[in-house]
Amino acid sequence: MLPEARIQRQCPWSFPSTAPQRLEALNGGLKGKYSALNRCGYCPDQTGGVGNLDGAAPFTSCDYTRTSCVARGMFDTDSASHVTRNFGGIEFVPAQIQVRSFGESGTHLSSLIDNQARYNDFVPLVYGTAWYQPPSPSLAMTAISRTWKCCWGWGKSKAWSR
Numbered sequence: 222m223l224p225e226a227r228i229q230r231q232c233p234w235s236f237p238s239t240a241p242q243r244l245e246a247l248n249g250g251l252k253g254k255y256s257a258l259n260r261c262g263y264c265p266d267q268t269g270g271v272g273n274l275d276g277a278a279p280f281t282s283c284d285y286t287r288t289s290c291v292a293r294g295m296f297d298t299d300s301a302s303h304v305t306r307n308f309g310g311i312e313f314v315p316a317q318i319q320v321r322s323f324g325e326s327g328t329h330l331s332s333l334i335d336n337q338a339r340y341n342d343f344v345p346l347v348y349g350t351a352w353y354q355p356p357s358p359s360l361a362m363t364a365i366s367r368t369w370k371c372c373w374g375w376g377k378s379k380a381w382s383r
Contacts, residue, residue: 228344234260234261260309265279272295
């Protein structure tokens with residue numbers, strides 16, 4: 222199915238639950254980087270692998286939530302300080318947040334934010350080099366700050382431009 226991922230809270234990557242699957246998650250097996258298990262990459266019991274153990278043994282299941290990804294060491298860094306960052310879910314930003322205007326001592330609700338990206342929409346698929354305006358999963362602007370997140374790139378990139 223193309224595109225292969227949807228905008229969702231849960232991670233779309235397949236979790237390697239057995240030792241042979243974790244070996245494939247490490248190096249991709251015969252399919253290399255195109256392996257379904259390579260995106261998750263959880264393989265703490267393999268030489269050179271990443272992730273946290275569940276006591277003395279590797280985790281054998283995952284419910285694909287951020288909490289599970291953190292416990293398995295695949296959200297940011299694992300217990301050996303390897304950078305992982307393999308969580309594929311997208312987090313929601315509420316339509317309104319508490320803000321403080323310049324010079325104001327109290328707080329108030331921000332104006333309504335229209336999150337353009339909707340859950341279950343497909344992640345846009347673009348090949349090659351292109352200027353593209355993707356749907357924004359989160360955008361919050363106040364008089365003091367402007368923050369936004371836009372994660373649209375699966376796989377390795379040769380370069381990033383501003």
